[in-house]
Amino acid sequence: MSDSAIENNFQVVYHGVLPGFSHTDVRSALAKLFRTTEEKADKILASNRAIIKAGIDQTLGEKYLQKLSSIGIDAQLKPEPALVASTSAYEAPVAPVTATGGGAERISSNAGAATKFKTEEHVPFIFTGNGFEYFKIWIVNILLSVITLGIYSAWAKVRNKQYFYGNTLLDGASFSYTANPVQILIGRIIAFVFFVVYAVAGELSVVAGMVMGGLLIIVLPWVICKSLRFNAHYTQYRNVPFVFRGRLGQAAMAFLLWPLLGVLTLGILMPYAFYQQQKFIYGNHSYGTAEFDFRATVGAYYGIFLLILGIFVVGGIAAFVAGMVLPLLAFPVIAAMYLVVFAYFVVATSNLNYNNIHVREHRFQAGWKVQSYLWLMLTNTLGILVTLGFFLPWARVRTARYKAKHTSVHAVGDLDSFAAAEREAVGPVGEGVGDLFDIEVGF
Template sequence: MMAEASYTLVFQGGILDGFEREQVMQRFGQLFRVSAEDVEKIFGHPRVVLKRNLDRAAADAFLGRLAGIGMAVRLDEAQPATPDPLPVSRTSDADATREAPLPASVAPQPTATSQQSGASDLRAATASVVPTPLVSSAARDNDQPRELPFEFSGNGFEFFRIWIVNLVLSIVTLGIYSAWAKVRTQRYFYGNTRCEGASFAYLAEPLSILKGRLIAFALVLVYILADGFVPLLRIVVTLVFLAIFPWIMVRGLAFRNHNSAWRGVRFGFDGRLGEAYRVFLLWPIAGAITLGLLLPYAAYRQQQFIIGRSRYGVEPLRFEARAGAFYMIALAVIGIGVGGFLLSMLAGAVFPPLSLVAMPAAYLAIFAVSNVMITNLRYNSTALGAHLLQANYRFGSYAMLMLTNTLALGLTFGLFYPWAKVRSARYAAEHISLVADGDLDAFAAAQREQVSAAGGEIGDLFDVDLGI
């Protein structure tokens, strides 16, 4: 009987298009728990053997996971498979390339040669190193990707009762109850949003949110007092706020993701403060200096940071959009703005009252087009391992939703708010879906096991919600 082929996983320092080398190295170190020094060694060698003697299913899993963080890895096939007791071997000086020894934390372990026992031993040997594959090769062969729509089951009357109690108690308690109000609201909308029968969960506690709101209130109070008594101090307070804004964003995103869960698995956020300062401070400043030319690129970098640093369990999300798409959105918005202005001027010249209708219509069009294009871009460019998100917002239906919500809010002096919020949530659920490639139950179970094996959440955990 012919021996089964085995595969060797080889890394030659390549980075996939759309990824930055520094970010890939950082993600590799975080995901595999490798020190910065060892990451430098791995990425600095011309040829590194990451794993030997892998069966096809395990090799595909490694390949897909490493490609997901941006590493250009290849598989070398060997026939027949032979056990290799050494984690990494060096070639002779005469060889054109060298194989770098990996740190002990990621060095491969010997595995059995049979497919069944080999896959089992591989998972056991690398449980703390590489997460379990999303789906096996056999599952990918047998299960075609399927579109799973999101569902929202809330209704306006039900949420109105929650909203009116929240409003009254927040007023009576001078805003203190607003933390509990937020938790009740979030849990209502999370709990009524489902995908493949499983609801989302919001896990934050009101006291954590209250602490953040007290901090925010103190900052606003200082600003108001500075504006009233020491005008020059207002400038200082504004500069201080701008300086800490990236920190606020990182903490807020980490809090939101950590307290969001689906199928018993929390989301997470691994963004670093240095990168946050670049995307939320330096790039917007560069956009202002260039008279707006770099603002679309700044928006691209921000979305790349927010989505690309998020994860589900230990599985990182990928944001695959390009900066050019954000420039297309900017051009569309500018075109509609200029067209709306010219149309209102023309309408006003023909019949002046028409200008009162043309300008609001132009604003509505700008708002609807920008929201539709940005939402579709964000979701259609986001992937979670082998699974994809997709959105199909439509300008006509979304503009009608915004128009009717705005009119109803105005006619009811704001009392239509609960229905407007429910209608918006239902529209989002009806136009967003998950394209699943494999068994989601198995995927979620694998994430739970990996988080448990890691001894808790990866990255910093924050207990303060700053309102992001």
């Protein structure tokens, strides 16, 4: 093992607020030090053991302790877990060490350092939101959207995303959504005007309606690219934005040509069309400069679709037999069949997609279960029906918690150092990723 691997194996662990310091002052100082929001700083202070920094040497770790102590934070310097050899050939760039200055970024400028020996760790996603807390946001969003005739819905969307992103944590850090609601509102106005023109054209002339319908199909790939690029650009993790680089031609192939061929082949090519769509979405994303490598195979999707076909055949036969015995029995059998199919499709495709996303040496892991997801669906649906829709916030929170609980990242090396390396790689051009017409088109 190299000397650098031995030296850079310490982590700074938060243990509480020092006596004599107020929680409010410490939160503000921590947010200022790391140039983040007070909400994120508050999540660190609320945790029992948050890793503030990892993958550093003892000298730099002691400087961290001094800086954190000066703002009222009790932290300890501890050795990281045992190092194991990484099979990945990737090594993050090593930035120069600067131990002077007042900002945390200056102290941690060597965060991108990496060696051939890296820790392997199973890092779970954690969702910290709760139903009542989100209910207050949800009900205000609905009331203001109704009062403003839908104008506030753009702000409502941002508030919803900020709540769910901000309460989704990975390795002690939450995601963030930074979009401007005005940009979303402009996109929705464009979409609304287009649909109004389409509806009016259809009433005035069949030919005009067909022309507008054809135009709608043609612009669909542009809308998909625009929306994916917008949402990626304004989604961040540890101050590093995601990027979507899919091209218009790829979108047209995935969402127009292959589905059309699927219809013309009586469904035979539909699994391949679905595979191309997932490949387009996941394979064209990146975290900073680290591109997603989507490794799913088309055969796996055919396996899912064939099993669904088998469920429909068995369910159809069961419904027919039940209907012969008692006609009223056919409906619950058909309903149960569709519920099972939907639950299986969501679980199987989610597991397949997530388990085949690699980002450099890191990869996602998912272990969703059909039985537990089906139970989640049934109880959420029952709760929404019984409460006339008021259970919807709790249903969304329960779903988000389920997804986080059954999804994780297999990290090879320190995620904090990986994010720091990407911040260094993105650099000052990060704010210029969006294009001139940076809006989200659609609803």
